Amino acid sequence: METELQRTFNLAVDNGINLFDTADSYGTGKLNGQSEKLLGKFIKDYQGQKRVQNDIVIATKFAAYPWRLTPLQFVNACRASLDRIEIEKIGIGQLHWSTANYAPLQEKALWDGLVAMYEQGLVRAVGVSNFGPKQLLKIYDYLKARGVPLVSAQVQFSLLSMGEDQLETKKICDSLGIRLIAYSPLGLGMLTGKYTPDKLPRGPRAFLFRQILPGLRPLLSSLKEIAQKRRKTMPQVAINWCICKGTIPIPGVKSVKQAEENLGALGWRLSSEELAQLEHAASESPTKMIQNIFQTRFVFLITYLKIF
Numbered sequence: 124m125e126t127e128l129q130r131t132f133n134l135a136v137d138n139g140i141n142l143f144d145t146a147d148s149y150g151t152g153k154l155n156g157q158s159e160k161l162l163g164k165f166i167k168d169y170q171g172q173k174r175v176q177n178d179i180v181i182a183t184k185f186a187a188y189p190w191r192l193t194p195l196q197f198v199n200a201c202r203a204s205l206d207r208i209e210i211e212k213i214g215i216g217q218l219h220w221s222t223a224n225y226a227p228l229q230e231k232a233l234w235d236g237l238v239a240m241y242e243q244g245l246v247r248a249v250g251v252s253n254f255g256p257k258q259l260l261k262i263y264d265y266l267k268a269r270g271v272p273l274v275s276a277q278v279q280f281s282l283l284s285m286g287e288d289q290l291e292t293k294k295i296c297d298s299l300g301i302r303l304i305a306y307s308p309l310g311l312g313m314l315t316g317k318y319t320p321d322k323l324p325r326g327p328r329a330f331l332f333r334q335i336l337p338g339l340r341p342l343l344s345s346l347k348e349i350a351q352k353r354r355k356t357m358p359q360v361a362i363n364w365c366i367c368k369g370t371i372p373i374p375g376v377k378s379v380k381q382a383e384e385n386l387g388a389l390g391w392r393l394s395s396e397e398l399a400q401l402e403h404a405a406s407e408s409p410t411k412m413i414q415n416i417f418q419t420r421f422v423f424l425i426t427y428l429k430i431f
């Protein structure tokens with residue numbers, strides 16, 4: 124897919140997209156670290172008009188692997204990411220998840236690792252991912268006391284994932300000046316309207332979609348109705364909803380066509396009536412996205428599948 128992905132990257136950059144999210148755990152086995160390597164290659168081989176080296180923000184995530192037990196090991200993980208991406212500084216260095224639920228003693232070493240990578244100038248800024256409200260407040264205070272600003276909190280946030288925790292996290296982010304990055308804004312593809320219980324994707328998503336899609340009829344018909352009225356598409360409406368909620372959505376794209384379509388989520392806003400209609404439809408849809416016990420209060424099962 125590399126040629127297509129390079130073209131997709133170029134198109135996104137040419138259209139003003141400047142934040143790319145990845146992780147040191149994306150790409151397993153022989154492809155370990157491949158996502159970061161590819162992003163680095165795309166930056167190097169970009170031939171458009173934008174100044175990619177300076178203007179692009181790479182947000183990568185460092186996994187809280189059980190063998191990363193000291194701040195130095197975490198800093199080394201950051202150096203390894205820098206080598207793979209072949210850039211001088213990472214835009215946002217994010218802690219991929221909190222270990223508070225299962226290895227609370229490891230947590231402080233990871234937090235100190237974040238502090239050290241910031242102090243050593245390896246990352247421009249620091250962020251977290253999959254932190255629930257309680258842990259978010261704790262790490263914010265911890266970093267603040269050490270003079271390190273926490274700029275972003277990445278959580279699963281979409282019309283399929285807007286429970287109390289997400290809304291509470293958003294409130295905290297707003298009050299502390301942290302930007303909420305919304306991952307899986309298309310519900311892994313379920314909100315695009317192209318999958319049905321009879322038409323499932325291949326791979327591990329099929330299992331999840333089989334459980335969730337039958338309960339999504341009210342939400343999917345509302346998305347479709349609004350999309351048709353607005354002359355937009357369902358993915359555009361789903362992404363626009365995230366923007367209207369004040370988040371930074373990071374939809375995953377696999378082709379130029381998907382990137383072109385998703386760019387159409389920019390430059391307009393759903394009305395407050397449309398937002399309310401979508402949220403009502405979401406609340407009427409009995410099934411929600413799975414949130415995982417792996418993280419503080421929640422994290423997404425697929426994250427786990429991606430890593431292992």
Ligand SMILES: NC(=O)c1ccc[n+]([C@@H]2O[C@H](COP(=O)([O-])OP(=O)(O)OC[C@H]3O[C@@H](n4cnc5c(N)ncnc54)[C@H](OP(=O)(O)O)[C@@H]3O)[C@@H](O)[C@H]2O)c1
Nearest residue numbers: 144252306307308309310311312315358374375381384426
């Ligand atoms: N922090 C974390 O733990 C965590 C966890 C998960 C994801 N993330 C981040 O969030 C990003 C996005 O999340 P995600 O990829 O999991 O889910 P997503 O953005 O909700 O869904 C992306 C998938 O939807 C399909 N799609 C995208 N645009 C489309 C369009 N216009 N029309 C039709 N189908 C379209 C594509 O898959 P198909 O074409 O195959 O259907 C694409 O891979 C990831 O790349 C990652 O950077 C972070």
